[in-house]
C-alpha cells in the first residue's frame with residue numbers, strides 16, 4: 001500500500017491560476033474525497049496526479065518516489081495509477097471481459113485475475129460477453145473500476161464517477177465501488193461536487209475552493225467544525241444567526257442563549273453562530289416563545305416551515321418537519337425552538 005502526497009502544487013492555464021499551493025496527504029490504503037464547486041480545480045488536481053498535466057510548481061510523490069517536481073516528470077503510464085472517468089470511458093466495440101482485460105499488461109492477461117476483479121466490482125460473470133451499450137450506467141462504471149483495478153495499481157483516481165447516474169443507481173453503485181476499494185485496499189482519491197457523496201466516501205475529505213485547499217480532515221470533524229460559514233453551507237444545510245459571545249462557552253442569538261461547541265470568533269465583539277437544522281427541536285409555544293411560524297408548505301414526505309424569530313432583529317429560519325407533524329403548525333402560531341448540541345461561533349462578516 002502506498003501513500004500519496006502533494007506538496008505546494010500549483011497550476012495555471014495561461015495566466016489564470018487554477019490551483020495554488022495545494023498540499024494533501026492520502027495515507028496508504030485510505031480513501032479521500034476532494035469536494036468543491038464547479039470550476040474549483042478538482043479535475044485539474046486529479047489530472048496532475050495522473051500525469052496527464054504537469055504542475056507549474058510543487059511536487060507529487062508515491063511513498064518516497066517523486067512523480068513530479070521541478071525538473072522531474074514520470075509519464076502517466078509509468079505511475080501505477082488507475083483512472084476512472086466520469087462516463088467510464090469504456091471501449092464500445094469491446095465486451096466487458098475484453099474491456100477489463102485491456103487494463104492488464106499484455107503478458108499478464110490472466111483470466112483468473114479478470115474474474116477476480118469482476119467479482120470485486122460486484123459484476124455478474126454473465127455480463128462478461130456484453131457490450132457497454134448493453135449495460136446500465138452503474139454497471140458501466142463498475143466495469144471501468146474493474147479495468148482500473150485489474151493491474152493492481154498503487155492509487156486509483158475517480159473523477160465524478162457517479163454524477164451521470166440517477167439517484168437510486170448512484171447510491172447502489174457508490175456502495176459497490178466503496179466495497180471494492182475497501183477490499184482491494186488501494187489508496188484512492190475521488191473528486192465530486194456532491195457534498196453528501198464526499199462526506200460518506202472515506203476517511204478524509206478535502207474541500208477545495210477557487211484552487212485552494214481550504215480544509216481537510218475526517219468528514220465528521222470537517223462537518224462539525226468548518227473553517228468558514230461558506231464551507232459550512234457548502235457541506236450541508238446551515239443556519240447562520242447574528243450572535244454575541246455571552247458567559248462562559250455560550251452565545252446569545254435570536255433563539256436565546258446557545259452553547260458554543262467551537263469558537264472561531266477570535267474574541268470578535270459581533271459574531272455569527274452556525275447551527276444545523278437537524279439540531280433544532282420545535283414545539284408549539286407553551287407560555288414563552290422565541291419564534292413565530294411565517295409559512296407552512298406540505299411537501300409530501302415532509303412539511304417545510306418558515307420561522308421568524310421573535311425579538312428586535314428577526315431572522316427567517318427554514319425548517320423541515322415530518323409530514324405528519326405539518327398540520328400541527330399554521331402561519332402566525334407562536335413556537336418554541338430549542339437548539340441541541342451547541343453551535344460554531346465565527347466573527348461577524
Ligand SMILES: Nc1ncnc2c1ncn2[C@@H]1O[C@H](COP(=O)(O)OP(=O)(O)OP(=O)(O)O)[C@@H](O)[C@H]1O
Pocket residue numbers: 013018036037038039040041042043044045193
Ligand atoms: N486545459 C485547460 N485549458 C484552459 N483552462 C482549463 C483547462 N482545464 C481546466 N481549465 C480551467 O480551469 C478551471 C478549473 O477546471 P477543473 O475542470 O479543474 O474544475 P472542476 O472543479 O473539476 O470543475 P467541474 O466540477 O465543473 O468539472 C476552470 O476554470 C477551467 O475552465
